[in-house]
Amino acid sequence: xxxxxxxxxxxxxxxxxxxxxEAEGFEVETYNDGQSAxxxxxxxxxxxxxxxxxMPRMDxxxxxxxxxxxxxxxxxxxTSKDDEIDxxxxxxxxxxxxxxxxxxxxxxxERIRSILRRQEAIASDAGPSPEESQVMQRGELSMDPLRxxxxxxxxxxxxxxxxxxxxxxxxxxxxxxxSRDQLMDVAYDEQVYVDDxxxxxxxxxxxxxxxxxxxxxxxxxTLYGIGYRxxxx
Numbered sequence: 001x002x003x004x005x006x007x008x009x010x011x012x013x014x015x016x017x018x019x020x021x022e023a024e025g026f027e028v029e030t031y032n033d034g035q036s037a038x039x040x041x042x043x044x045x046x047x048x049x050x051x052x053x054x055m056p057r058m059d060x061x062x063x064x065x066x067x068x069x070x071x072x073x074x075x076x077x078x079t080s081k082d083d084e085i086d087x088x089x090x091x092x093x094x095x096x097x098x099x100x101x102x103x104x105x106x107x108x109x110e111r112i113r114s115i116l117r118r119q120e121a122i123a124s125d126a127g128p129s130p131e132e133s134q135v136m137q138r139g140e141l142s143m144d145p146l147r148x149x150x151x152x153x154x155x156x157x158x159x160x161x162x163x164x165x166x167x168x169x170x171x172x173x174x175x176x177x178x179s180r181d182q183l184m185d186v187a188y189d190e191q192v193y194v195d196d197x198x199x200x201x202x203x204x205x206x207x208x209x210x211x212x213x214x215x216x217x218x219x220x221x222t223l224y225g226i227g228y229r230x231x232x233x
Contacts, residue, residue: 002116003027005046007037007063008078009055017050020105021112034058038066041073047119048074048112053090061093068094072148074115074161078103091201096162097188114188119148119161138171139232141219155213162187163206166199170220170230179227203228 004026008014011032018028029046031037035057037049049067051060058066064075077090077098087098096115099108136143142151148164150157159167169186170178178186180199187202203220210217221229 001025001027002047003029004112005029005031005037005041005049007031007034007049007055007060008052009033010052013052013078017105017108020109024109026112034060034063038063041067041071045071045073048076048115050076050078050108050112051095052078054080061089064090064093064095068158072158072160074119076108076111076115088197088201091198092205094160094163094205096160115161118165118187121165136168136171138174138230139219140214141167141171141232143168143171152210152213152217157209157213159206159209162202163209166202167206167220167230170228171232174230174232177223177227177229183228 004021006014006017006021006028007030008017009032014030014032018030021028029040031040033055034051037051038058041049051063053060060077064077067073067075074096075094077087077095079087079090079098079100087100090098097111099111134144134146136145140153143149143164145168148159148161150159150164150167165187166183169183183199187199203222207217207220210219219231221231223229
C-alpha cells in the first residue's frame with residue numbers, strides 16, 4: 001500500500017480526495033499547510049506527495065524546494081486553472097507532474113498511478129541479471145536503476161523519477177536523437193497528455209542538476225526543432 005501525502009488548505013479537497021484515494025487502496029496523510037507537511041516528512045517520507053501551490057505558512061513551491069534538498073520523492077502540483085507560470089516553475093524546481101484545478105479526481109488517481117508505475121519500472125528495468133550488470137556506464141555517467149542512483153564523475157546527483165527516466169532514455173544510445181514525443185512516451189503513460197514545454201522544463205532542470213556537480217557538463221545536446229541527444233564524454 002503506497003502512502004500518499006495530500007497537502008492543501010482547502011478542507012473540502014482534503015476530505016474528498018483522501019476518500020477517493022483510500023477507496024483506490026492508498027494510505028493517505030493530509031496536511032493543510034506546507035510547514036506541517038514538512039515537519040511530518042522529516043519523520044516519515046511518503047511514497048508520493050500531492051501539493052497545492054498557494055497555501056498559508058509555507059506554499060507548495062517553498063515546500064518542494066525544501067524537499068528537493070534531501071529527497072527525490074515524486075511530487076504532483078495542484079495548480080490554478082490556466083496558470084502556466086506556476087506549472088512551468090514547478091517543473092523547473094523538480095516537480096514530476098501537475099494537475100489543474102478544478103480537476104477530475106479520476107485524472108489525479110491516474111497521474112499518481114502513472115508516476116508510481118514509472119518508479120517501479122526504474123527498479124525492475126534491468127531484469128533478473130546480476131545486480132552489478134544493471135549499472136549503466138556512459139563515459140563519466142553512472143546510473144543504477146535498482147538504487148535510483150546517478151553519479152557524474154563519481155559525484156552523486158539526486159534526480160526525480162521523471163528526470164531519471166529521461167536521462168536513462170537519452171544515455172542508452174549515445175549520439176542518437178530522441179524527439180520530444182519519444183521522450184514523452186518514456187516519461188509518461190499514454191493516457192497522460194503533456195506538451196513540449198513540459199519535457200523542455202524537465203531537461204532544463206536535469207542539466208542544472210548535472211552542472212551543480214560539474215560546471216562544464218554538456219553531454220545533453222539540444223537539436224532545435226528535433227529533440228535531444230546524449231553525447232558520451
